[in-house]
Amino acid sequence: MSEPLPLVASEVWKIFDGVTAVSGVSLELGEGETVALVGPSGCGKSSLLRMIAGLDGVDGGEIQLQGVLVDDGQSRVMPEHRSVGIVFQEHALFGHLTVAQNVGFGLRTRSRSDCQARVAEMLALIDLPEFSDRFPHELSGGERQRVALARALAPGPTVMLFDEPFASLDQNLRVQLREQVAQVLDSTNTPALFVTHDPREALALGDRIAVMRAGQIEQVGVPEEIYRQPSTMFVASFMDEANFLSITKDGSGWSTVLGAVEQGSEGDFVAMVRPSDVEFASDDSGDSRIQRCEYAGSHWLLQVRLRTGDEVVALAGPDSRPDVGDRGTLGLRPGARQVVVCQS
């Protein structure tokens, strides 16, 4: 028999005062796997995380940790008995305790020497070995989050949960810390669920990504799949900038203004293409015209208006010199293709 999965949430519901926050969400976490749960604020991702931690109960469905049923809406295991580590956005370090006391907080069942050794081990793991006697207010934001990580990992949880752990940090620190956390999780082989509203963070961290919207998971998949083959307009535009083109039927098959697509039917589906897959070739007799251009350092973003009235965003190399009013033709980059996505 195979090992039970670290986390299985099946058909989970949460309703706050008549407002549905999570409606029938199912999610699994494999051994040593990191899943990023991404979505706009208020989509229910933090509610789901709180139910997995046991801080809230489910109103329907069930949650299993390592094959043990911990909540089925009738009975429930309290958070202190779940062996789940959790790292919040901020504020969660105990201000009246030192770094060492914070990290040792969850180790009270162990012997004193055992506890000290484990704290030292954890502080070494997060690269802050000299910090044991400091207080949280003496640390920088990034250091605080590393201590919070060490504290959550110290008791050896079976699952780690992260609730927007880097959201209150500045951009550079965020990337740096992200790498360090990924490394630590990897070295301890702890499965983790990351809640974030930042698609780039989800792409960078997740072995798999679950995109959530209005209480439901819209798509689950590996990062490339979520980015390249989104199943809905929402997933496509949430993850990055996207062009949506209407599909028309022409005799033998289906096509858009940029060419043929594999399948589709009017109304329910549109074709999606990333700006980086669209090329603009300058040509004074072309039927397209640049409406707006924006310099982004590594490339130019061009908003191009076609003769049909459609508007498409395209990328141009940093050496090109586009200008508003330039004429040209639009086409797909070699090897690129349009993806058919659901409109709703």
Next chain:
Amino acid sequence: MALHRKASQDGLAWHSTAVVIATVVAIPVGVLAFSVLSPSVDVWRQQWNTRLPRQLVETSILLCGVGVGSLLVGGGLAWLVSAYQFPGSRVFNWLLIAPLAVPSYVLGFVTLSVFGFTGPIQGWWREIFGQDAWFPPIRSLGGAIIVFTLVLYPYVFLLARAALADQAGSSYQVARSLGARPFEAARRVMFPQLRPALAAGVAIVAMETLTDFGTVQYFGIDTVSVGVFRIWRGTFDLDAASEFATLVLLFAFVVIGLERLGRGRAKFGEAGGAASGLVQRRLRGIRSVLAFLLCGVVLTLSFAAPTIQLLTWAISEATGPRGTPLLERFAEFLANTLLLAAIVAIVCGVGAILVANAVRFSGRSGTRLAARVASVGYAVPGPVVAIGSVFVLVGLDDGLGLIGIGLPGAVATGSLIGLVYAQTVRYLAPALQTVEAGIEQVPHEMTGAARSLGSRPRSVVASVHLPLARTSVLTGLVLVTVDVLKELPIVLLLRPIGFDTLSVWTFNLASESRFEQAALPAVAIIIVAMIPVGLLARQLSRGAS
């Protein structure tokens, strides 16, 4: 992983605890409110034909007068120390709350003895202007209004000052920068934002005035609270007293209703924001002298002069031949006072900690409601709480008798239980308010983190919530202690025979116009109450710097 637990039982123990505490607190008030439904016509007819009309009029005039007075004095002084700099303004900023340590009945009898007909001031007046020279009557409604205003204005001062240091002050500044003249900016922008704080302050003042029946008796004023006292101590007719107490409750409802009206649709308590408050202007010349004098006169009349007078009397009595009566029991009275204050503070503290944490752990909306119900006592005047508690305890006595547990002496009147119970009902609110604010400051994430690290709620309270909220818990205990030290009506109504506190001792001596002899216990109350008030002042002066 540990055993499963019914989801429906999650946090149930916390919720039940809060509900039980709320019920225990609300019963005395509820019982009284209920008794209105079956009025005893005879009592009311008799009252209506004798004292009642006058009591209604005098209570109304007194409440309005003290309300307006404390609004002007408290609000005005708060504006003065917030908007201007003048010699001593930083010290007045916190020193002006000193009268909080002076019980109103103490200032009342000092005022009567100094300014009254036989006092030194009037004697001197008559020497100069002749025996029949007119002097404003001190032992009057007007005199009582001035005394109450002088001891109670700090409540308005405190709240108005906090509001000015915050949003209300900032928006005045913004309005000025948009071209509004000072008066216009104050009227159109600052006052509307200050209104909730002023309304809340005046409501507290009115409630404290309504609850009093020591001071008003010195000044010969007949209020509805005096009526309750007279009926209960005169006839021990519980039904009649409780019916009359509902009248006091009615006044309290009117006060609360007016506060809601005065507050408008604004919410009170948006303090702690990033607002920078008023930019202070430096006063010069005669204006700075006037500002200094104004603060100085209020502080002298309300605090410094009476305290010095009391000290002088206490010393001359101690060294004189007559001596303070019952002086040999001073230690006992002091011990009783401190004991009572300590017991009530601890009971309120524990109750507040339980309820405040229940709100966090129960996960039920009903718990929040229970917490509000548990605060009801502070909006109910002392005599009402006292009579309601007697009602409950008499019922308890009877119940215990029925099941055959005969206690030596009744629980209601024979022991401290009634006294502690009634005071807890009344003072759980200030404790709960501060403790709850402290626990609210602990982010939910911190509670969640502690639990997922293996701590049960009980140990989260002990190892996380209480250490982090300790300042608030201490402040709550301090507030309760000050209230209990000064408390008179409940003690007078419910004390077991032979149990005297400093406040009862003071009141009894002063009732017999033995003012010099009442000085020692009175000054002892002020000195003991100065400790917690001093702590509060220190917090204020820190916050200001």
